[in-house]
Amino acid sequence: MTRNLSFWLMKSEPYKYSWDDLKRDGSTYWDGVRNYGARNNLKAMKKEDLSFYYHSNEGKEIVGISKVIKEFYQDPTTDDDRWVVVEIEPIKDMKTPVSLAMVKADAALSGMALVTQARLSVQPVTRSEFKRVLSMGNTSL
DNA sequence: GCCAACGTTGGC
């Protein structure tokens, strides 16, 4: 974590596309975002940025860290040119997954979008939040 | 440009 990276968090329901699915595939394009806020975050992502992988509905925990390998382009699953995807690849498992309950219980993370904007599926994460979650997950890069 | 109706997300 030496360069000027930005940090993110992306949500997926594990029965639709899980962290294990991403590891199996090696990389994927992040399709299906149909919300302007989340779309704007996708557009702001730069190559090499890091993103937590969060399992919503089932698990409700941050399970891994992925890296942006290709910046945004038109979502190939729709003709509507408002929507975009980025490509990511898995970098590392969280040694200990960090649950939503742990995030909510931690004062240092009270401002995380995961708590304050629960429905946003692609969220910015600050550097301090990123480091804090890594620490809580006994994980280093 | 307001706002009511509607649809979706996602925690519980």
Place this chain on the structure above:
DNA sequence: GCCAACGTTGGC
């Protein structure tokens, strides 16, 4: 399965 939160749509 329920429902609160909130984003989107469309009538006016």
